[in-house]
Amino acid sequence: MATTTIHQRSRPASASATTPRKRRHSPYPYWFYLPAAAIYGVLFLIPTVLSFYFSLTRWSIFDSKFIGFDNYVTFFQEPALVSGLVHTLVYAVLTSGLKVVLGMLLAILLTSQIVARGYLRSVVFFPVLVSTIGVGLTFTVLMNPERGLINQALDTIGIAGPGWLTDPRYALLSVALVDVWKGVGLATLIYIAGIVSIPAEYLEAARVDGASPWHVFRRIILPLARPATVTVIILSLIGGLRSFDLIWAMTRGGPGFTSDVIASVIYKQYQAGFYGLSTAGNVVLFLVVTAIVLPLSRFLNRKEVEL
Amino acid sequence: MKIRSAGALAVAAVTTLALGACSAGSLGSSDDKGGKVTLSLLVDNGQDTVKLGEQLAKDFAAKNPDITIKVETRPAGAEGDNLIKTRLSTGDMTDVFMYNSGSLFQAIAPEKNLVPLDDQAFAGQLDDKFKSTVTAGGKLYGAPWGGFFSGAILYNRAVYAKLNLQVPKTWDDFMANNAKIKAAGIDPVIQTYQDTWTSQLFVLGDFHNVLAADPDFPTKYTNNQAKYATTPAALAGFQHLQQVHDAGYLNKDFAAAKLDDGLKELADGKGAHYPILSPVISQLIANNPGHGGDIGLFPIPGDNAATNGLTVWAPAGVYIPTSTTGAKLDAAKKFLAFVASPEGCASQAAATTPTGPFAVKGCTLPADVTQVAKDMQPYIDSPTGSSLALEFLSPIKGPALEQITVEVGSGIRKAADGAALYDQDVKKQAQQLGLQGW
Numbered sequence: 133m134a135t136t137t138i139h140q141r142s143r144p145a146s147a148s149a150t151t152p153r154k155r156r157h158s159p160y161p162y163w164f165y166l167p168a169a170a171i172y173g174v175l176f177l178i179p180t181v182l183s184f185y186f187s188l189t190r191w192s193i194f195d196s197k198f199i200g201f202d203n204y205v206t207f208f209q210e211p212a213l214v215s216g217l218v219h220t221l222v223y224a225v226l227t228s229g230l231k232v233v234l235g236m237l238l239a240i241l242l243t244s245q246i247v248a249r250g251y252l253r254s255v256v257f258f259p260v261l262v263s264t265i266g267v268g269l270t271f272t273v274l275m276n277p278e279r280g281l282i283n284q285a286l287d288t289i290g291i292a293g294p295g296w297l298t299d300p301r302y303a304l305l306s307v308a309l310v311d312v313w314k315g316v317g318l319a320t321l322i323y324i325a326g327i328v329s330i331p332a333e334y335l336e337a338a339r340v341d342g343a344s345p346w347h348v349f350r351r352i353i354l355p356l357a358r359p360a361t362v363t364v365i366i367l368s369l370i371g372g373l374r375s376f377d378l379i380w381a382m383t384r385g386g387p388g389f390t391s392d393v394i395a396s397v398i399y400k401q402y403q404a405g406f407y408g409l410s411t412a413g414n415v416v417l418f419l420v421v422t423a424i425v426l427p428l429s430r431f432l433n434r435k436e437v438e439l
Numbered sequence: 440m441k442i443r444s445a446g447a448l449a450v451a452a453v454t455t456l457a458l459g460a461c462s463a464g465s466l467g468s469s470d471d472k473g474g475k476v477t478l479s480l481l482v483d484n485g486q487d488t489v490k491l492g493e494q495l496a497k498d499f500a501a502k503n504p505d506i507t508i509k510v511e512t513r514p515a516g517a518e519g520d521n522l523i524k525t526r527l528s529t530g531d532m533t534d535v536f537m538y539n540s541g542s543l544f545q546a547i548a549p550e551k552n553l554v555p556l557d558d559q560a561f562a563g564q565l566d567d568k569f570k571s572t573v574t575a576g577g578k579l580y581g582a583p584w585g586g587f588f589s590g591a592i593l594y595n596r597a598v599y600a601k602l603n604l605q606v607p608k609t610w611d612d613f614m615a616n617n618a619k620i621k622a623a624g625i626d627p628v629i630q631t632y633q634d635t636w637t638s639q640l641f642v643l644g645d646f647h648n649v650l651a652a653d654p655d656f657p658t659k660y661t662n663n664q665a666k667y668a669t670t671p672a673a674l675a676g677f678q679h680l681q682q683v684h685d686a687g688y689l690n691k692d693f694a695a696a697k698l699d700d701g702l703k704e705l706a707d708g709k710g711a712h713y714p715i716l717s718p719v720i721s722q723l724i725a726n727n728p729g730h731g732g733d734i735g736l737f738p739i740p741g742d743n744a745a746t747n748g749l750t751v752w753a754p755a756g757v758y759i760p761t762s763t764t765g766a767k768l769d770a771a772k773k774f775l776a777f778v779a780s781p782e783g784c785a786s787q788a789a790a791t792t793p794t795g796p797f798a799v800k801g802c803t804l805p806a807d808v809t810q811v812a813k814d815m816q817p818y819i820d821s822p823t824g825s826s827l828a829l830e831f832l833s834p835i836k837g838p839a840l841e842q843i844t845v846e847v848g849s850g851i852r853k854a855a856d857g858a859a860l861y862d863q864d865v866k867k868q869a870q871q872l873g874l875q876g877w
Binding site: 190192197206209211212276277278295297298299384385386387389390400402403404405406409 | 518520838839860867871
């Protein structure tokens with residue numbers, strides 16, 4: 133996404149610099165592209181096209197039978213799907229929003245002149261490096277309502293902690309918070325890069341004009357870090373929409389169906405041997421992600437150009 | 440030109456994959472020169488299953504020094520089902536594997552994926568009830584793994600003795616007992632929803648009562664004529680599950696507990712009843728030594744004391760996939776013959792504590808069986824005392840039952856709603872199996 137942003141901005145400039153309307157001659161002969169094209173075709177293009185076909189079949193272990201749009205009908209009748217869709221949106225918006233806010237705050241802290249800045253920066257980033265499944269299993273143990281560290285700690289100060297993962301009201305939120313803990317490091321990193329790249333002249337000029345710290349943040353850092361914000365929102369929103377591994381490791385969509393998201397609903401269909409149905413689900417997921425992210429990305433990037 | 444090189448690349452890629460698969464599959468496999476064969480055996484990772492597999496492998500190797508058997512494990516439950524299907528469909532299955540009989544067996548397309556065993560000598564020695572659960576399209580595909588077992592309520596006999604309770608014959612008696620147990624400060628019913636499969640027993644283990652009310656239920660159910668939500672006897676299982684939750688009879692940590700926690704609670708007498716599959720008694724004894732004698736069993740009671748009886752599960756099967764060929768196939772058949780022989784039964788009885796009769800003629804249970812097995816015996820001996828579970832009488836079992844029962848048992852969803860949801864799940868499975876009338 134970051135590269136797209138840069139690309140779109142730089143294109144008009146380079147197009148006007150060189151001869152317009154004429155494509156630059158490629159430095160490579162066509163055969164040079166073949167290996168990459170073949171790999172791309174075999175591993176990406178063909179499976180994608182095939183998946184559209186198989187989503188229209190009833191597909192068991194070895195054979196498949198063409199059944200038209202029945203899978204889509206079944207999938208949309210799936211009671212878990214509607215709640216799964218809502219859960220997915222809640223999860224994506226919540227994790228994305230928290231990552232933006234926390235990432236921005238942490239980045240401002242970590243670009244200030246504090247001691248051990250380099251160390252603190254890496255500490256924030258560590259959870260990103262840890263395997264998602266590992267994080268999920270660890271937090272499952274920590275969040276155990278009876279024996280988990282979190283509730284035992286709350287107990288000592290007289291608070292009866294909830295069943296983080298076992299209470300249907302909190303399960304999804306608990307997983308989302310763990311996702312934020314794990315992912316905020318990346319958001320912080322992107323923001324640090326964005327803030328550091330703001331020319332110091334602006335800040336100096338603001339200081340000369342007597343701007344308060346709030347004004348510096350509101351009028352300089354926030355607007356000029358917009359590309360970073362766009363990247364963080366898009367990346368974390370896509371991540372949230374298709375999130376699966378953490379949820380599966382922590383609750384398996386449970387208790388019951390209360391923390392099921394689209395991806396886990398699809399996986400359960402696959403697990404049950406409904407291959408055609410789960411392929412149809414993946415097509416739906418693809419369309420949903422595209423339908424949300426494409427306009428959003430357009431919208432955010434257009435704003436940026438207007439600035 | 441472009442197409443051809445792309446094709447060549449594809450062929451090269453596929454060949455590489457195939458070679459990779461080959462070498463992975465033949466790791467540590469047959470060494471033809473010495474006539475030695477190594478078979479891989481896939482079992483689920485249940486404590487007992489692994490023990491059983493290793494004991495069988497050991498005893499079989501002692502008799503057949505040329506054949507070595509390596510036990511591999513897989514997850515149980517839905518994850519395991521997925522793994523089995525994937526490995527079968529990619530031709531990457533182990534040489535021999537253990538898997539459920541009944542409806543799950545039907546779902547792996549036995550006629551395409553498994554080697555028929557009708558011509559084997561042991562085929563004639565198998566129990567007919569078991570045979571029907573590993574037969575597809577008129578052909579036999581499996582040898583029995585372990586003995587028959589039941590889905591029933593394990594109860595703490597010490598608690599019953601202390602509170603002076605009688606084994607209940609009807610659901611109302613059961614609930615009356617629960618009230619007294621609760622008053623004594625003991626959890627009446629143990630549930631362990633972190634192991635989601637354990638939530639299904641009030642529904643699946645109630646099937647003897649369903650059948651008592653309507654003997655044609657399995658046929659009608661398979662033909663899309665009978666539904667859980669609209670058959671009162673079938674709906675009762677879901678209602679029972681809701682009742683024990685709504686009455687506050689469950690252990691406090693039911694949502695976070697696992698099977699082992701439940702077994703411990705039962706063994707310690709902190710909980711009185713645990714609806715579960717009877718073979719877990721062996722795990723209970725292994726984890727809580729000295730408590731085996733305290734634990735008894737009674738069938739999940741229904742409305743009618745006269746038809747009180749046990750829901751019985753057929754043993755799982757051991758199968759040979761069609762990907763096993765040549766010397767390995769011969770060795771695999773030998774192994775199955777061993778499993779389905781009195782020696783094999785003795786080996787299995789040595790590894791675990793069997794709770795029900797073996798499915799092989801000539802096999803007897805050891806004399807020192809557990810209290811659970813003793814409590815089961817009268818029901819099995821009586822001609823109307825037991826019925827096979829629905830999954831052995833119909834090929835359809837909905838895959839989402841365990842999530843639905845967790846919801847009903849946790850008070851998230853009402854019983855009637857849960858049963859209706861399960862009917863939809865069943866419909867999907869029936870369509871996937873390509874059954875008539877769905």
